[in-house]
């Protein structure tokens with residue numbers, strides 16, 4: 001693998017903290033295919049981020065393979081995109097330490113993800129959870145990424161990454177590229193099926209709140225059937241109707257139809273019929289990905305080979321940046 005010097009760099013990461021959901025898929029991964037030809041794309045399985053909440057070691061190992069397999073099963077070509085596992089590139093943790101010293105306590109205290117996760121895991125508000133955005137900044141800045149394709153929930157983390165990079169550049173001259181977030185027009189926020197005011201999350205304790213990418217057809221249809229909606233009947237996108245709006249958004253992402261077209265299609269039909277259609281469209285569109293995922297998971301040595309090749313090139317790129325950073329800081333480097 002070698003990057004084309006004329007193309008800009010894209011970086012994104014996914015935590016191996018559970019089986020990915022249609023939120024991860026529609027909000028992030030599905031859209032990455034469109035970047036493959038025009039950018040040098042890097043996608044990382046961020047296992048160091050995942051341990052900011054407790055993980056079972058055997059599960060984490062399995063989820064690491066699975067997350068990589070989902071990248072490939074989604075149609076991303078391992079010959080064209082750089083895939084690797086974060087802990088295979090020690091420079092992420094090294095740069096995170098340096099950047100910790102250029103990040104303010106007050107800035108980190110304002111992060112909504114920190115507030116949400118510390119409320120959810122009140123028995124384990126560890127320092128890693130607090131400095132999570134700094135490790136994320138390190139991920140992005142190590143590779144001079146220009147674009148970071150993520151869901152809307154990550155907006156604040158990209159902003160802090162930009163602030164950290166600017167602060168370092170001002171202190172030590174131009175070092176890091178200032179990244180931009182990259183959001184798609186639709187799918188940027190897929191909400192929970194049981195509480196449509198919250199985002200759908202792979203680590204939510206309620207299984208019915210999410211559609212996992214490996215759910216069976218029956219489970220998908222059942223979960224959509226039970227999805228929380230208001231007491232109305234008309235399939236119409238309206239302020240305040242979070243449940244139905246979320247389902248319309250999901251249906252739109254899956255089928256490519258606009259909200260107007262969906263309203264027309266379901267005119268005079270009730271919520272029940274619409275929910276069934278969303279479930280069927282979802283099951284249909286995941287079936288190819290599921291088959292490919294199962295094929296890949298049966299071939300661990302292939303996945304390990306992708307990880308190994310990816311981390312070799314990522315280490316090469318990351319170490320170049322670390323030497324530059326250490327030189328600027330005044331750290332002696334011995335050959």
Ligand code: ATP
Nearest residue numbers: 015017023024027150151188189190200201202203
């Ligand atoms: P966790 O539940 O463990 O916090 P998560 O499901 O929020 O994880 P991440 O691994 O943190 O997922 O995110 C991977 C990518 O998926 C990110 O780009 C994130 O913005 C996107 N994403 C996650 N959930 C959603 C969602 N509900 N809607 C749209 N995009 C999402």
Ligand code: LTN
Nearest residue numbers: 011012013014046049136139148
């Ligand atoms: N914080 C992200 C995952 C993540 C990431 C990154 C995304 C870690 N490092 C670098 C983009 C770029 C999340 O919680 N979704």
